[in-house]
Amino acid sequence: VVPAKVQAEDKNGTKVSTTYTPNIVGVTPTATPDESTGVQGETQEGTVSFAPGETTIGGEKKSVPIKANSAKLLNADGSEATGPVNALDEKGNKVGEYTIDPATNKVTFTPTDKTYVGKVQPAKVQAEDENGTKVETTYTPTVIEVTPTGKDSATSGPQGLTQKSPILFNQREETDGKTLNFDTGHERVALKPETLTLLNGSDKVKSITVLNVGTYELVDNAITFTPAPAYHGTAEGVNVQVEDENGKVVTKKYVPTVTELTVTPEGKTTKNIQGETQEGTPTFTIPAESTNATVTSRKLVDPADPTNTPKDTVTLDGKGTFTIDGNGKVTFVPVPTYKEDVPPITVKATVTITNAKNESTTIISTASYKPIIVPAEIDKEPATSTNLQGLEQTGRPTFTSKAIEVDGVQKTISVQANSYKLVKDGVESESLPAYKAGTTVEIGTYTINSATGQVTFTPTDKTYTGAVQPVDVQATGSNGVKVQTTYTPTITPVTPTKEPSATTDVQGKKQVSRIVLDTVETGADKDQTVNFNKGTEQGANGERVELDANTLTLLDGTTEVTSLTTSDGKYELDKTNRTITFTPNKNFVGPATPVKVQIKDANGTKVETTYTPTVTDVTMSSVDKTSEAPQGKTQ
Numbered sequence: 001v002v003p004a005k006v007q008a009e010d011k012n013g014t015k016v017s018t019t020y021t022p023n024i025v026g027v028t029p030t031a032t033p034d035e036s037t038g039v040q041g042e043t044q045e046g047t048v049s050f051a052p053g054e055t056t057i058g059g060e061k062k063s064v065p066i067k068a069n070s071a072k073l074l075n076a077d078g079s080e081a082t083g084p085v086n087a088l089d090e091k092g093n094k095v096g097e098y099t100i101d102p103a104t105n106k107v108t109f110t111p112t113d114k115t116y117v118g119k120v121q122p123a124k125v126q127a128e129d130e131n132g133t134k135v136e137t138t139y140t141p142t143v144i145e146v147t148p149t150g151k152d153s154a155t156s157g158p159q160g161l162t163q164k165s166p167i168l169f170n171q172r173e174e175t176d177g178k179t180l181n182f183d184t185g186h187e188r189v190a191l192k193p194e195t196l197t198l199l200n201g202s203d204k205v206k207s208i209t210v211l212n213v214g215t216y217e218l219v220d221n222a223i224t225f226t227p228a229p230a231y232h233g234t235a236e237g238v239n240v241q242v243e244d245e246n247g248k249v250v251t252k253k254y255v256p257t258v259t260e261l262t263v264t265p266e267g268k269t270t271k272n273i274q275g276e277t278q279e280g281t282p283t284f285t286i287p288a289e290s291t292n293a294t295v296t297s298r299k300l301v302d303p304a305d306p307t308n309t310p311k312d313t314v315t316l317d318g319k320g321t322f323t324i325d326g327n328g329k330v331t332f333v334p335v336p337t338y339k340e341d342v343p344p345i346t347v348k349a350t351v352t353i354t355n356a357k358n359e360s361t362t363i364i365s366t367a368s369y370k371p372i373i374v375p376a377e378i379d380k381e382p383a384t385s386t387n388l389q390g391l392e393q394t395g396r397p398t399f400t401s402k403a404i405e406v407d408g409v410q411k412t413i414s415v416q417a418n419s420y421k422l423v424k425d426g427v428e429s430e431s432l433p434a435y436k437a438g439t440t441v442e443i444g445t446y447t448i449n450s451a452t453g454q455v456t457f458t459p460t461d462k463t464y465t466g467a468v469q470p471v472d473v474q475a476t477g478s479n480g481v482k483v484q485t486t487y488t489p490t491i492t493p494v495t496p497t498k499e500p501s502a503t504t505d506v507q508g509k510k511q512v513s514r515i516v517l518d519t520v521e522t523g524a525d526k527d528q529t530v531n532f533n534k535g536t537e538q539g540a541n542g543e544r545v546e547l548d549a550n551t552l553t554l555l556d557g558t559t560e561v562t563s564l565t566t567s568d569g570k571y572e573l574d575k576t577n578r579t580i581t582f583t584p585n586k587n588f589v590g591p592a593t594p595v596k597v598q599i600k601d602a603n604g605t606k607v608e609t610t611y612t613p614t615v616t617d618v619t620m621s622s623v624d625k626t627s628e629a630p631q632g633k634t635q
Helices: none
Strands: 004-009 015-020 030-032 034-039 044-047 049-051 053-057 060-064 085-088 094-101 106-111 123-128 134-144 149-151 153-158 163-169 180-183 191-200 203-205 207-210 214-218 222-227 238-244 249-259 264-266 268-273 278-280 283-285 293-301 313-316 320-324 330-334 345-354 360-374 379-381 383-388 393-395 398-400 402-406 409-413 421-424 427-429 431-435 442-448 455-459 471-476 482-492 497-499 501-506 511-517 529-533 547-556 559-561 563-565 569-574 579-584 595-601 606-616
Touching: 030 134, 034 044, 044 134, 094 123, 106 123, 106 134, 149 249, 153 163, 163 191, 163 249, 180 249, 191 207, 191 214, 214 249, 222 238, 222 249, 264 360, 268 278, 278 360, 283 360, 293 313, 293 320, 330 345, 330 360, 379 482, 383 393, 393 482, 421 431, 421 442, 455 471, 455 482, 497 606, 501 511, 501 529, 511 547, 511 606, 529 606, 547 563, 547 569, 569 606, 579 595, 579 606
Parallel strands: 034 134, 153 249, 163 180, 268 360, 383 482, 501 606, 511 529
Antiparallel strands: 004 015, 030 049, 044 106, 053 060, 085 094, 094 106, 123 134, 149 180, 163 222, 191 203, 191 238, 207 214, 214 222, 238 249, 264 283, 278 330, 293 345, 313 320, 320 330, 345 360, 379 398, 393 455, 402 409, 421 427, 421 471, 431 442, 442 455, 471 482, 497 529, 511 579, 547 559, 547 595, 563 569, 569 579, 595 606
């Protein structure tokens, strides 16, 4: 700086001069750039910083502050921007925009091309100090690629049945292989379930049908595959696609396998004595999971027919005749004199498989039925028993050994150990329902001790009395011939008894009748108590059927009530204290309408009687009086 001249003079006017020379020391502010890294499609931020320039003068530090709110973005040509600045990729294409907050120096990068990944050309940022000295720095964002992932799925199922593979999102731990899984490439870039689609080539579809294989459908975030009914094996599969919020696509495959239906045939063999009709039903077991398959036809195959035409009747000359019904039961009626080996007959079953689209196909399976003729059986005798209503009963039919002559040799057919069974419709069991005689109304259960043959009848409907439908009881001889007889229980009814009650009292006064159970009343008030007594019948061991005090009730018609209001008054039952209280209407006199009282015994048998209160009239009496006094005197 050019020095300034300074002059002074003394008292004599003598002048003296000198100079003052200032030295300006330059101060330059500094700046620090910033960088950030974010996932594809995500807005990023970075804050650059500016520091005042500093110097030391005469041992003292001096600085020039940065001018507040002076931070600005610069355009590509270096001019100061007045709004957002385009953010460019390395090739100069726009991929987003930069904005700045001058108060905080925060620069924001907002992507406009969410498919772009990589470095973005830096944003230029400028600020100045209070001297107007400008300083420039940069903010550089980097975009990391986000790639969604997934896992293929595969399912298997029976022939003709629809299979399903659920579609899951962001469940990386799921590993059963039956679900199609899609996972985000980054937690901040979500998948868009609404973009789920099947791919038919490059076409996006919701359903694909493959001829003679089946149909794939996308329904409620799951893929269903309905196989053609005749198809089995591993299908080619279908590609499934979804997009994330950046439009990035991930494609996975679902492959179904269809297990061929295998029907398990099981032949049936029966035995019976010579000349007796025999029956047997070969079975064709369809796997439990094949709920869409059913046996739709059963026919016999005649071994003498070269065409193998299915028939309902086949006759073997000199041996007997086989017939089959619609349920597959085969009946063999032997020639009465035949007792040798009977060749088995083949049963051909047609199994129909139907898929969810009501398309069907059929497969054939065969089994055999063989009757064996046995010349004798053990002897048997039925059993009966009687007991009270509601009580258990037991009986034991007898099966005894029988000696027979076979080819001149005496042989004894004995009862096999532990062979006692109950039988219904040819099925052996250790427990069966018991029915009211001649009906299918169930009233109890039968059980059998397989070692002793003792049958126990346990009633479940304790209100029933009378005949019970006999149960078939079976034992097996040592020759394998099964013999049946019956056990028949009879139920003796039990009837509780009752005595009515009647009370009398004056008009307007409450009347009470006690309820007495299983007690013979001999006192003066015996006719003033309602009496119920259990039935007098006794079981084989002295058992009695008790009354159930909890069932005490008044009856309004057939409705059980604890209180009843009539035109005469009100009846109230106190079950705890076993009393009936009658409160007459104030104007009522005479016998009241009786109230019905009911109780049940342990079997539920009902017994009812009545309580009749009578209200007597209260009549007031009067007596005339006379008096005499002189005229004018008070009387």
